[in-house]
Amino acid sequence: MKVTLKVWRQSGAEDPGRFETHKVDELSPDMSFLEMLDVLNDRISVAGGEPIEFESDCREGICGTCGLVINGQPHGPEERTATCQLHMRKFSDGDVITVEPWRAKAFSVIKDLIVDRSPFDSIIAAGGFISVPTGSASDANLIPVPKEAADAAMDAAACIGCGACVAACPNSAAQLFTAAKVAHLNLLPQGQPERYIRVTKMVDTMEQFFGSCTNHGECERACPKAISVDFIAMLNRDYISSKIKNRRLAGQQR
């Protein structure tokens, strides 16, 4: 099959950038989108041009490194799929495909399709961890966790931190990412001692970089792990609680 790519090229943060058009033929429909870009890059290199820079690592949808806006949709048209798991068979022969980087003030373009996602690191560094050293793994079931709570925490922990939620949000808000990173700790017993300080610090850090949530719901649809906006409600609930709870009573059993 063959497609025409309109790809964003930008040499660095200072460069205003532009679109470049490439006709790519002799493609297999079984190639992933990134393999198609690899093929194109090979041909560009052979012709003496500069390859298109994009990020990828595991190429099996679990690392969160890749991420392109394909025809206006973060990670492309396929639901619950990261760019690396998107295959060319989802497109038609002769399609014109627009490929852009994540667009958000917080994610500046480093080069071509690569953006700087370090504001996510700042949010994690603010509280996305458990402070005390936990030692070696304790016996299973030493701390009882209700099944529903464990499942919900696991769903939140599926976040790979790719940034598609921000790219999809009309406000470039990072609520879904932050909510997932807060929830996977705040839903479990081990996360309770730092529950309120965690949510306060992570939300406050998030607000330094990103827009704010107005409940559009685009993030959930763009998320390759289909993380639910229900976690945003949990985030808001914990954030509100953090402002009104008397934390000196937090050690008491209810």
Next chain:
Amino acid sequence: MAITGIVLLGYIATHMLGNLKVYFGPEDINGYGEALRDLGGHLIPRTHLLWLLRIGLTVAFVLHIHAAYSLTLLNRRQRPVAYAARREYLIASYASRTMAWTGTIVLLFLVFHLADLTWGAEPAVSGDFERGEIYNNMIATFSRWPVSLLYIVANLALGLHVFHGVWSLFQSLGISNPRFNKWRRHLALGFTVVVIGGNLTFPLAVLSGILGESGFLA
């Protein structure tokens, strides 16, 4: 935003329910207006409680607009380079994406509405306006079809605004439970249909003659 929104939602629901009294005739709705001024009965000086409610409502309204305005400005700055490809919204509803517009329409309409039926101020007011004569004022204002049309359009905008707002407030306040979550959309739709539906009957009833000079079908 959610908290001030709840105050405003409570107000528009009460406003619609109160206005339904026009269907019981001029004396009933005019008496309702009197009763509002007499709120608190003999315990509180006349109109004091009403003014307290009006002030509370105004404060909620101003805070709501302030939050909306600063949020909108903040969010518009967050994507300096727009996407080149046509952005297809897959989940975001028409209502959620037009909140700033529907909100502005409602605000502008509110000024007209107050001038028309509360202050009796030019150029909105009808020629026959008389303070306290709620029934006659309503008939007079809705007998002008362009004004009725304005009321209908503004209420449809309010409907879109409220439809997103009611659902959204649950998310913002963190009220989420997988067992009941689907009811949040149903509640938003139900609230919107009842309140906006009720409001729309007033201009339509006057224009179609269901509400006549001296009462229901009279």
